[in-house]
Amino acid sequence: EVQLVQSGAEVKKPGESLKISCKASGYNFTGYWIDWVRQMPGKGLEWMGIIYPGDSDTRYSPSFQGQVTISVDKSTSTAYLQWSSLKASDTAMYYCARHREQCSSTSCWGYFDYWGQGTLVTVSS
Amino acid sequence: SSELTQDPAVSVALGQTVRITCQGDSLRSFYASWYQQKPGQAPVLVIYRKNNRPSGIPDRFSGSSSGNTASLTITGAQAEDEADYYCSSRDSSGNGYVFGIGTKVTVL
Numbered sequence: 001e002v003q004l005v006q007s008g009a010e011v012k013k014p015g016e017s018l019k020i021s022c023k024a025s026g027y028n029f030t031g032y033w034i035d036w037v038r039q040m041p042g043k044g045l046e047w048m049g050i051i052y053p054g055d056s057d058t059r060y061s062p063s064f065q066g067q068v069t070i071s072v073d074k075s076t077s078t079a080y081l082q083w084s085s086l087k088a089s090d091t092a093m094y095y096c097a098r099h100r101e102q103c104s105s106t107s108c109w110g111y112f113d114y115w116g117q118g119t120l121v122t123v124s125s
Numbered sequence: 126s127s128e129l130t131q132d133p134a135v136s137v138a139l140g141q142t143v144r145i146t147c148q149g150d151s152l153r154s155f156y157a158s159w160y161q162q163k164p165g166q167a168p169v170l171v172i173y174r175k176n177n178r179p180s181g182i183p184d185r186f187s188g189s190s191s192g193n194t195a196s197l198t199i200t201g202a203q204a205e206d207e208a209d210y211y212c213s214s215r216d217s218s219g220n221g222y223v224f225g226i227g228t229k230v231t232v233l
């Protein structure tokens with residue numbers, strides 16, 4: 001059974017650092033991309049970026065480039081999302097998701113087939 | 126603003142049919158996927174590659190696509206279908222992904 005289990009809720013102060021995790025099981029971790037998605041309170045989903053655990057190839061949304069760092073540890077089948085200096089505006093629920101990508105001769109399609117339960121990050125002084 | 130446009134809210138009578146649309150230029154080249162999110166829960170994939178349902182998703186959920194518009198249809202809406210629905214596809218650069226703003230479906 002495919003599972004993505006995220007680390008627990010965090011309460012931090014502005015300026016502090018943070019690293020949250022997403023532990024995968026039930027499939028070949030290095031063979032599938034992992035995405036991170038933000039959901040601010042009462043708002044919609046925002047795609048942050050993606051990493052390929054096989055070679056750590058990482059892409060970021062322009063909105064999040066330079067604001068966060070995505071990484072993986074293949075030895076523990078875990079993906080990470082980290083901040084070096086949190087802001088109050090980072091308060092949100094963060095989800096990891098397994099990515100599927102396929103192409104035919106005429107089109108491509110990508111989707112997020114399994115999701116973690118989410119990690120709530122609260123940044124407040 | 127999102128590159129994928131969705132109506133913010135729709136309502137449907139119990140047992141009736143509702144269609145949710147998603148518009149964006151990237152949909153001319155890339156298929157959309159659809160996600161259901163209930164309050165306090167993680168999103169769940171309901172449709173991918175235009176009209177494919179993952180295992181466990183009821184067949185009252187279907188998808189279609191034409192030009193720059195993707196649609197999710199719930200045929201015979203049930204009370205448990207009340208949720209937010211998000212479309213997603215590649216962004217206009219083709220290098221990343223984007224979500225629509227979400228459509229809140231209310232079942233009356």
